[in-house]
Amino acid sequence: xxxxxxxxxxxxxAVLSAVLFFPSCSEDFLERPPEDSYxxxxxxxxxxxxxxxxxxxxxxxxxxxVSNVSWGIGELASGNARTWDARNSEFQTFAIxxxxxxxxxxxxxLYAVIAQSNSVINTLxxxxxxxxxxxxxxxxxxxxxxxxxxxYFYLVRIFGSVPLIADNTEIVLxxxxxxxxxxxxxxxxxxxxxxxxxxxxxxxxxxxxxxxRVSSNxxxxxxxxxHLYQENWSMAYQLANEVIxxxxxxxxxxxxxxxxxxxxxxxxxxxxxxxxxxxVYSEGNSIQSFYGSSGITGxxxxxxxxxxxxxxxxxxxxxxxxxxxxxxxxxxVYPDLNGGFTVPENxxxxxxxxxxxxYVVGNVGGGMMSYPNNTYIMRYAEVLxxxxxxxxxxxxxxxxxxxALNKVRLRADLEPLQSYTWDDVFRERRLELALEGxxxxxxVRQGPDFAIAFLAEQEKGTFDNSVTPPTVASETxxxxxxxxxxxxxxxxxxxxxxxxxAPVPYDFGDEN
Numbered sequence: 001x002x003x004x005x006x007x008x009x010x011x012x013x014a015v016l017s018a019v020l021f022f023p024s025c026s027e028d029f030l031e032r033p034p035e036d037s038y039x040x041x042x043x044x045x046x047x048x049x050x051x052x053x054x055x056x057x058x059x060x061x062x063x064x065x066v067s068n069v070s071w072g073i074g075e076l077a078s079g080n081a082r083t084w085d086a087r088n089s090e091f092q093t094f095a096i097x098x099x100x101x102x103x104x105x106x107x108x109x110l111y112a113v114i115a116q117s118n119s120v121i122n123t124l125x126x127x128x129x130x131x132x133x134x135x136x137x138x139x140x141x142x143x144x145x146x147x148x149x150x151x152y153f154y155l156v157r158i159f160g161s162v163p164l165i166a167d168n169t170e171i172v173l174x175x176x177x178x179x180x181x182x183x184x185x186x187x188x189x190x191x192x193x194x195x196x197x198x199x200x201x202x203x204x205x206x207x208x209x210x211x212x213r214v215s216s217n218x219x220x221x222x223x224x225x226x227h228l229y230q231e232n233w234s235m236a237y238q239l240a241n242e243v244i245x246x247x248x249x250x251x252x253x254x255x256x257x258x259x260x261x262x263x264x265x266x267x268x269x270x271x272x273x274x275x276x277x278x279x280v281y282s283e284g285n286s287i288q289s290f291y292g293s294s295g296i297t298g299x300x301x302x303x304x305x306x307x308x309x310x311x312x313x314x315x316x317x318x319x320x321x322x323x324x325x326x327x328x329x330x331x332x333v334y335p336d337l338n339g340g341f342t343v344p345e346n347x348x349x350x351x352x353x354x355x356x357x358x359y360v361v362g363n364v365g366g367g368m369m370s371y372p373n374n375t376y377i378m379r380y381a382e383v384l385x386x387x388x389x390x391x392x393x394x395x396x397x398x399x400x401x402x403x404a405l406n407k408v409r410l411r412a413d414l415e416p417l418q419s420y421t422w423d424d425v426f427r428e429r430r431l432e433l434a435l436e437g438x439x440x441x442x443x444v445r446q447g448p449d450f451a452i453a454f455l456a457e458q459e460k461g462t463f464d465n466s467v468t469p470p471t472v473a474s475e476t477x478x479x480x481x482x483x484x485x486x487x488x489x490x491x492x493x494x495x496x497x498x499x500x501x502a503p504v505p506y507d508f509g510d511e512n
Contacts, residue, residue, distance in 0.1 A: 044128040047136045051210070053120050054143040058212075058274040061116050063282040065109035065154070066273065066375055068102045070437030071290065071306060073158060073486070078440040079458025080430070081306040082475075083350045088305070092460050094479040098490035106158055107489050110151045115168045117148035122167050135199075136208070142199035146219045149192035150271070150377060153226060156185045157441050160485045161503040163496075164188050178498045184506040186230060193223040195512060203248045212265045212274055217248040221270050221383045228386050229445050233395025240387040241396065244404070249380035251411050256325040260336060261361050264374040268381065272374040279367025286369040291356040291435070293347070296338065297371075298363030307349030308356060310472060311459040312434060315427065321413040326434050328355035338362040351462025353470065358435045381408050381432050389425045408432055444484050455479050 044050050068088065075081040076091035083089050090096050096103065121144045128137050155162045163177040164185060171177055196219035201208055203215035224239035243249070250267040257263050265272065275285040289301035296302050308327045316323045324332065330345045334357065341362070347355045359373065366372050384404040391401025406416040408428055417424060430439055444451050461475035493499045 041127060044124060044132065046129070047132055050124065050128060050132050050136050050140050053124060053140050054147075054213075057113065057117055057120070057144060057147045059276070060282050061112035062109060062273050063286065064105040067105070067286040067290070067369070069106040069109065071287075071435070072102050073106070074437030074440045075435055076306060078443055079309055079455060079460060080312045080434055080439050082309050082352065082460040082462070083306045085305050093477050094483040096483075096486060098487040098493065103486055104489040104491060106486075107492055110155050111165075113151040114148050114165060117144040117151070118166060118168050120144040121148070122169070138199040139201050139208070142196040142219070143214055145192040146196035146200065146214050146222065149189045149196070150222065152185060152189050153222075156182060156189075157229075157444070158486050159488060161185070163499075164506045176496050176498050178501065179503045180506040181503045186226065187508070188506065189226055190223065191512060193219050193226065197223060212272070214271050215248065217243050217246050218271050218378070221378060224383065224386050225378070228390060231393070233390045233393040235395075236386055237390035237396035240383050240390065241400070243383050244387065249383070251380060251407060253411070255321050255411055258379070259325060259358055259361070259373070261364050261373045268379050269374070269376065270378040270380055270383065272376050274374060275370075275372055277365045277372030279365070279370050281370055284366045284370025285359075285373050285375055286371070287359040287375060288361060288371050288373070289369045291358065292360040293349070293355055296341070296360065296362055297368070299368035301368045304349045304355065306356070307352030308354055308435070309458065309460055310352065310463070313352070313354060315431060317414055319413055320431065321411075322431055322434070324357070326356070326358045328357045330354070348465070353463045353465070356435060376436055381411070382429075384408050385425060385429050385432065388420070389422065389429075392420065392422050392425060448481050448484055451484055452479055452481070
């Protein structure tokens with residue numbers, strides 16, 4: 001099946017983005033008609049046009065978040081990776097202030113996702129033709145609500161209390177917006193996801209479902225994860241189990257195949273961002289530009305901007321298939337990469353004596369900082385690990401949790417465990433999702449006592465290759481309690497001083 005292709009300060013910019021962005025009615029997911037050809041009053045006339053209304057939510061507004069934020073926070077801060085790059089090294093040393101540009105990118109990108117989702121949610125019901133079936137309309141709104149929920153889920157985990165905005169047109173003239181209570185943010189996220197569960201098409205059952213889009217079980221899987229973060233173990237277990245029993249998703253047989261371009265939108269993909277191969281800036285995936293080495297992409301990028309940390313390298317068990325798919329060792333051979341690629345013996349990303357393979361697809365078209373491979377937000381393997389964690393924490397039968405955990409281990413060519421602990425799940429999550437921008441959040445959600453001690457133990461140093469065998473020039477960094485959430489961007493607090501005031505309850509009114 002054809003692959004689905006496709007801030008005055010951020011709140012005001014997000015409003016303008018939502019108002020000015022024109023969704024696609026073309027066959028390809030990311031293509032758009034000329035902006036002067038679109039009229040919202042005449043657009044939502046057919047089911048195809050309504051379905052196209054959400055196309056852009058899978059790509060462009062996420063671009064800055066994927067480019068820098070996802071790995072700066074998820075991998076450098078967590079201890080999965082290290083860098084000498086002055087632009088992002090502060091993440092690994094916990095020296096981030098509100099002046100850091102990556103935090104601005106996080107804020108602007110995620111609020112752009114929210115604004116453009118809000119545009120669909122609030123505009124579609126008013127402008128859609130009465131000839132379009134209600135189920136089609138509700139599916140599109142549910143897509144937007146799930147994607148909005150995902151953006152808020154990132155925001156609350158990065159910054160804590162943030163403003164909840166359900167309609168950007170209401171703040172055009174009053175961009176000073178209070179931040180809201182964390183518990184209300186989670187309630188908002190859950191409401192969006194529950195609506196999505198009830199109204200999204202069911203994958204493999206509804207003939208109108210289009211591969212690459214989120215489905216009802218995608219929303220249920222994300223809701224299970226949200227409950228996991230709130231330590232609602234029974235609900236996390238129940239929802240994860242329902243997704244597993246639905247048969248909507250399956251593990252890919254080979255872990256390596258998950259990250260091949262031809263396997264975008266595979267049966268393990270629960271939610272993935274969809275990128276075009278046009279080569280146009282912000283229409284393609286930029287991860288390869290940072291993860292890859294010079295000469296491998298076919299363009300002038302390939303900056304080796306981070307290297308797998310020594311701690312991460314040493315964590316893999318012998319014969320773990322995920323190592324080869326994630327980390328490039330000297331002399332390793334990758335037949336699929338540019339017709340055959342042998343890793344140089346002197347590979348040494350950021351002093352780590354290895355490189356990165358995950359998300360590196362080589363010269364496959366697209367353009368510098370703009371490649372066509374998907375980036376995962378969630379995979380089915382994580383659903384299995386949610387079930388395993390929820391079970392070991394008392395949310396369900398331990399034997400069922402062990403079975404789920406061992407499915408992930410067996411796919412990695414590892415021996416099944418006879419019993420397991422929470423530490424086993426934590427370790428498997430780290431290795432299974434390494435370099436996918438996830439690990440920081442896993443660490444911090446364990447609470448400050450655990451997080452501070454754990455992060456202080458992560459080896460973020462380099463190898464000294466002047467001696468044989470190389471020795472480790474150790475570097476470790478201990479965060480403070482304040483470092484476990486990131487500061488608001490300074491430009492945002494200057495333009496919205498309400499961010500510096502105490503959070504307030506959110507008025508849900510009659511919202512579902």
